[in-house]
Amino acid sequence: AQSVTQLDSQVPVFEEAPVELRCNYSSSVSVYLFWYVQYPNQGLQLLLKYLSGSTLVKGINGFEAEFNKSQTSFHLRKPSVHISDTAEYFCAVSPRRAGNMLTFGGGTRLMVKP
Amino acid sequence: AAGVIQSPRHLIKEKRETATLKCYPIPRHDTVYWYQQGPGQDPQFLISFYEKMQSDKGSIPDRFSAQQFSDYHSELNMSSLELGDSALYFCASRLQNTEAFFGQGTRLTVV
Numbered sequence: 282a283q284s285v286t287q288l289d290s291q292v293p294v295f296e297e298a299p300v301e302l303r304c305n306y307s308s309s310v311s312v313y314l315f316w317y318v319q320y321p322n323q324g325l326q327l328l329l330k331y332l333s334g335s336t337l338v339k340g341i342n343g344f345e346a347e348f349n350k351s352q353t354s355f356h357l358r359k360p361s362v363h364i365s366d367t368a369e370y371f372c373a374v375s376p377r378r379a380g381n382m383l384t385f386g387g388g389t390r391l392m393v394k395p
Numbered sequence: 396a397a398g399v400i401q402s403p404r405h406l407i408k409e410k411r412e413t414a415t416l417k418c419y420p421i422p423r424h425d426t427v428y429w430y431q432q433g434p435g436q437d438p439q440f441l442i443s444f445y446e447k448m449q450s451d452k453g454s455i456p457d458r459f460s461a462q463q464f465s466d467y468h469s470e471l472n473m474s475s476l477e478l479g480d481s482a483l484y485f486c487a488s489r490l491q492n493t494e495a496f497f498g499q500g501t502r503l504t505v506v
Contacts, residue, residue, distance in 0.1 A: 313492065384440070
C-alpha cells in the first residue's frame, strides 16, 4: 500500500515570492509521482510527473519538482508565484504496474496575496 | 486533443433514489478510475478497470457498482442515495504507466 503526506494544508504567500509545497510518500514498491492542480469547481490538471530519469522535473506554469528517493519526497517549487496560481495542489503516487490506482495526498491550498 | 468526458456535469437527486454517472475515457487508454471528492477533501479512490476488467477496489460502498463496457466507456451506478453521497465524482483514464487524465467531474447533490 502507498500513502502520501502533504505537510502543509495551506500555504499563504505574496505575489512574486518563491514557494515550496512539500510532499512525502511511503511505499513498499517503486512508484511514479505526480503533482496535480485543481482550480475551484474544476477537475484535476496534471502539473508534472516523475516516471524515470532525471530527478528534477519541470512542468507547466513554471513549476518544478525534485524526486528524492532517500527522503521519499517530491516537493513542488516555483521561483515566483502569480495570483493565478491560487488553487489546491495534490501530490499523488502510483505503483509501477499497469492499471494501478493513484493515491492522493490531502492537498495543499496555495493562497497568493497581492 | 480529446479529453475525458463525464456526464452529466451536475445531478440533483433525492434520498433513496438512484443515479448513473458516465465516463468516456481518452481513446486507446486502457485504465479507467473513479474517485469521489467531498467538500474540502482530497479525491478518494473508488474503483478502477484495466482493459475492461475490475483491477482495484477502494472505499466504494456496497450501494455503488461500476462497470466498463466493450467501447471502454464506464458507468458508476449509485443506489439508495444518502445525503453523504453528495460530492464531486471524477473519472480518470490512463494509458499503461503514464499519467492519468481527469474529467471535469460530476457534481452530485443529494437532497
